[in-house]
Amino acid sequence: CDPYATVSLVGPSRNDQKKTKVKKKTSNPQFNETFYFEVTRSSSYTKKSQFQVEEEDIEKLEVRVDLWNNGNLVQDVFLGEIKVPVKVLRNDSFQAWYLLQPRENGNKSSKTDDLGSLRLNICYTEDCVLPSEYYASLRNLLLKSSDVQPISASAAYILSEVCRDKYDAVLPLVRLLLHHHKLVPFVAAVAELDLKDTQEANTVFRGNSLATRCVDEMMKIVGKHYLKVTLKPVIDEICESPKPCEIDPIKLREGDNVEINMENLRYYVDKVFREIVRSSISCPTLMCDVFYSLRHLAAKRFPNDPHVQYSAVSSFVFLRFFAVAVVSPHTFHLRPHHPDAQTSRTLTLISKAIQTLGSWGSLTKSKLSSFKETFMCEFFKAFQEEKFTESVKKFLDDVSSTESKEPSGLSEPVHLKEGEMYKRAQGRTRIGKKNFKKRWFCLTSREFTYHKQQEPIFTIPIKNILAVEKLDESSFNKKNMFQILHGEKPLYIQANNCVEASEWIEALCRVTRCNQKRLSFYHPSAFLNGNWLCCKATLENTVGCARCTADVPADTQIEIDGDRETERIYSLFTINMSKLQKLEEACGSIAVYQGPRKEPDDYSNFTIEDSVATFHTLKQIIDIVEKLNESHEKYRKKRSSSAKYGSELHCRNVSFMQYIYGL
Ligand SMILES: *[C@@H]1O[C@H](CO)[C@@H](O)[C@H](O)[C@H]1NC(C)=O
Ligand SMILES: *[C@@H]1O[C@H](CO)[C@@H](O)[C@H](O)[C@H]1NC(C)=O
Ligand SMILES: *[C@@H]1O[C@H](CO)[C@@H](O)[C@H](O)[C@H]1NC(C)=O
Ligand SMILES: *[C@@H]1O[C@H](CO)[C@@H](O)[C@H](O)[C@H]1NC(C)=O
Ligand SMILES: *[C@@H]1O[C@H](CO)[C@@H](O)[C@H](O)[C@H]1NC(C)=O
Ligand SMILES: *[C@@H]1O[C@H](CO)[C@@H](O)[C@H](O)[C@H]1NC(C)=O
16 A cells, blocks of 8 residues: 555644655555644643643643555545643654554444554653743843854854754754844854855855754744745645656656757746745845845855855855755645655755756856756757846845945836825824825836926835834824834824825835844933923934834744743753863863864864853853753653652743654
8 A cells, every 4th residue: 555644643722644655566664754743722822821831731741643555546544543641742752653543433344453563752851931031141141142253263153063963952042042032143153153164165055054044043043934925835836736746857757848848947947936925025134134144244255256256145044044944835824734756846946946046146058058957958948048047146136235326126117105194293292183284195216207297205215114013002092003113303294094004014024124224222202391201301313112023023923931041042952061071171271271182082073262261151151051050950850750840939830842763
């Protein structure tokens, strides 16, 4: 048969189902796939109730694995299932054979042992997250990483050095830095270190360094919505009504027409490509900021290479973001499951083509001669034209630079806005109805026929806009107000209704998201009668008292629990304590003896640029981790001796599950 399995974590309020690949023609499948499920009670995650341990939740959860025969054209046949309650998994890792069971309430009369068995490796990890104040010192140490010189002496960098598998460290680190708005400077600092080791301009950001992994993770978290609006429709089309696209003569099957296939593939590639190059308007601010700094760092490192500024950005946005999402849409939540084998092959071909087209913007000339395979040469002939290179460049400019001639994305007519609203007269402070006048507004990038052929009374260049935010109703006792901060007095506008207000805010935020002088803080209320109504500050130029909302992508719900991430980092340091101590010794001896290290030792793979600074940070980490260990140990003892645990110390249990299975 052609078996596959679905793996789910089932509970009263959840049922996340994932699927393995289909194994062809075997009754001895080895799936060898890993699935992660996070138990975070997402609905109550951000509320106060997160501090109460809901024991029942975990009690009711179970892992379910259903085995199916893939029917291709007929209905899939159920082969058996396994259910494992999570509570029996409390004791760490489980690897065992499980007998497949018939489906509950089903009419199958087959005996249990007829169904065969499956071996699962299930690992359940429960972290105990103490209240926030316990983690303050570790959090502060990690957050100031980007200020440490050299960056290799920072706590965040050391974390990545002591974890054998960098991925373990990068995920909590990126989430923590993101949560505290510290990611961009940290990425810039590690990217600079990465560039120092890069000898050739055409290999920038191609390896797996701390910098590239941080950006990868950031794009996965922050770019989720962006990816969805850009690619989901076309990926759905490809997966739901696939056309044959094989162009490799060796892989062609009976009856395949290579000409038609090539046409199909071109159609898909062209469509995906076009969606990408016109998507810059949706690219989240944070991604733009990171790309901006990578581009400038790369150009600084290779000042004589005019293309490196493009390849630096392209290697992320095309190679590590779009191309990866095209080839495995299920891991980016674009599709619920693995695509089938033929669709997978189609997606692989599209992804390769997108990578190639994406790197053309950074080459002087597209080099057809670089293809080994003649069929690839043949295929790319259609994409040879200048306009493909130009649109890649324009896209890369739009997502990474402030200096593009037109504000990015404004050529999209859908974002053009024109409307009648009320504007407060500039410069007056007395509150009154008279101060507001009806005005026409237009957001445009080119010559515009103004309402009633009038010249505009006032224009604000988009590049001067520092923030666009709502304005508290209390300021002028008016609803649907928003403000445009642009260096001079804020422009206060009342929209006709809340929909219009949000549309304007969104459109303005989008076109200004790459403005480098964008503010991080603003005042939610107006400055009236000598003070800011919101924070009561009396100086008009006082820095804002609330964080700008455009700083985080408004359309992305990033739910990050800073304490939970700090706790994970603490655990990583704890289990790697011996490495921390070795590194400390190494720094100590280098500092004392001044000489280079002699014999290659356990720490020979660590980067130690400045042994004194690194030693200093290590000492801080070790001290903090030891103190935290005490608190955690105390809690563990208390927990094992008290029946109703969790309530007193307000400790949250956050669980993390992992399954590996195969037969
Ligand atoms: C299963 O995965 C492990 C680790 O990725 C690998 O070493 C092993 O060869 C795989 N086995 C099969 C049968 O694919
Ligand atoms: C977990 O381990 C402890 C001791 O190691 C044992 O007493 C207990 O029965 C185990 N619990 C389960 C559910 O296997
Ligand atoms: C089981 O059989 C009964 C009658 O024999 C039928 O009504 C019912 O729909 C069947 N259930 C399933 C799940 O096939
Ligand atoms: C260090 O951390 C990694 C996680 O990346 C873990 O796999 C490893 O077992 C830890 N301990 C040591 C001694 O390397
Ligand atoms: C944490 O504390 C326990 C108990 O005091 C001790 O056995 C363990 O070695 C400590 N771990 C670290 C990393 O300090
Ligand atoms: C250092 O790195 C090399 C190559 O990456 C590896 O073979 C070696 O085992 C590493 N040494 C230690 C002590 O981790």
